[in-house]
Amino acid sequence: MTDASEGAVNVHVDGRIAEIALANGPLNLVTRALLRSLNKIIDELEMQDDLRCVIVHGGSARAFCAGSDIKEFVDIFADASEKKILFEDMVLRRLARLSMPTIAAIDGPALGGGLELALACDLRVCRAGVALGLTEARLGGLAGNGSLRLTRLVGPARAKELLFTGATIDAERALSWGLVNRVAAQGSALSAARELAHAICARGPLSNRFAKQLVDAALDQPLDAALSFSTVVQQKIFDSHDLHEGAAAFFAKREPEFLGR
Template sequence: MAGDRRRRGAPRRRRRRAAPAAPRAPGVIELAARDGVARLTLCRPEALNALDRALTGALEQALERVAAMDDVTVLVVAGRGRAFCAGNDLKEMAALAPEEAEALAGRQAALMARFAALPQVTIAAIDGAALGGGLMLALAQDLRVASDRARLGLPEVTLGFTPAYGIARLLDVVGGGHARDLLLTGRTLHASEALRMGLVNRVVAPPTLEASVAALAADVARAPRGGLAAAKAAVAAIRAGTPGREAQAFAAALGTSPAARERIAAFARRRG
C-alpha cells in the first residue's frame, strides 16, 4: 500500500544531485613503526597517489595515531609506485560543488599544519612526481630527500587557479624569488634544480632512496625526542612571529627529558 500511495501522490520534487560522498577506501595508506621510526605510505599508485577525500581522511586519522606514538621519534612519508603524490585528484575535484571543494581545501590545509605540529621529526621520501598538493605535502615535512628522477612543481597556474594552501611554507623554505618562480611559471623542476633551490635537502640515486632515508631517519632518531620536539617548537614559534623562545625550549627539553640530562652528564665526563 505504501507503494500505491507513492504512485498516486503528488510528483516528487527533483533534488539537486550532490557529488558522491567520499568512499571509505581501506588500504589507501599504510602506517608501520619500528625502532623509533614510523613510515606512512600513500597507497594509490594507480592514481599517482593523488589526494582525494578518502586519502585525506585516512591521513587525518593516521596523524592522530602518530601524534600518540610516544616511542616514535621520526616519521617518514612516502608514496607507493612511480609518484610521491601528483597533487589533488582532478577527477574528483571536477565532480565537487564549489563549497565542497572549499571544505576539502580547508581540511588539507589543516592536515599540512598538523604534520608541522607533530612532535616527531618528519622526512619526505620523494620518488617520481611531487606536484601541486603533492609538493605542498612534501614541504609540510621537516626534511626532504629526493631521488634524481623526482619531478617537483606547482602547475596550478597553468590550469587557471592558485594553490589553496602551503604558500607560506613555500616562502619559508625557498624564499620569495624562488617561490614566485614556481608559482607564476607552473614549471616542473628536476631534482637537481630543486636541490640548488633548497626545495629538497638531499638527492640520491633511485635505487638508494629507501636506504638513504632509512639511514637519515635512524641517525635523527638517536637524539632524545624531547630535544628534537623542543627544536621544532622553537622554529614554529619564530615562524609565527614570537622570537626569543629558544631559551624556553632549551629549559623545557632539559626539564622533561632524563635522556638529555644523562647525555649531558656523559659528555661532561668524557671532557673531564
C-alpha cells in the same frame, strides 16, 4: 601499532620510526579518501610518545604524489571550501605540527598537491632526477598552503616563478634552491630517508621536538616572543633526564640512552 592500513594510506612502525606509505593508485592522487586516511593515521601517531621520526613516502606507486584528482572537481566547484580546501588544509597543518621530526622521501614526481604534502614535512629527501613543482597554474588553479610554504623555503622570486609558470624543477635544482635537503644520487630516496631518520633517532628526542618548535616559532612569532619561548624550553632541557644522561655518557665515553624525558 606496528602495521596498519587506513584505505589509501598504510603505516608501518619499526622501533622508533613510523613510515606512512601512500597507497592510492599508481599516481597517489590526493582524493578525499586519501586525506581521510592520512588524517586517521595522524590521530594514531600523535599518541605515540615513543616515536622519534616519521617518514612519508609514495609506496609502490610511480609518483610520490601527482596532485589532486581532477575528476573530483566536478562535484566541488560550488562548495570547494567545505568539500576540499578546509579539510585538506587541516590535514596538512596536522602533519606539519606532529611533534616529532618528519621526512618526505620522494622517489617519484611530487606535483601540485603532492608537493604540498611534501612541503608539510620538516625535511625532504629526493631521488636524483625526480620532478617537483606546484603545477596548478596549468589548469588555472592555485596551490594555497603550498605557495606559502614554498616561499619560506626558496624565497619570493623563485616561488613566483614556479607558481606563475607551473613549471617543474629537478631534484638537483631543488637542492640548490633549498627546496629539498638531500638528493639520493644512488639508491632510493626512501633508503636515504631511513638513514637520516636513524641519525635523528640517535639524538635527544626531547631536544629534537623542542628544536622543531623553536624553528617554527622563529618563522611564526615576533622575535621577542620566540626568544622568550626559547628560554622556557632551554630550562626544560636542563631539567630533563636526557641532558643529564647525555653528559654522563660523554664522560663515560659511551653512547647515551635517551628516554625522551
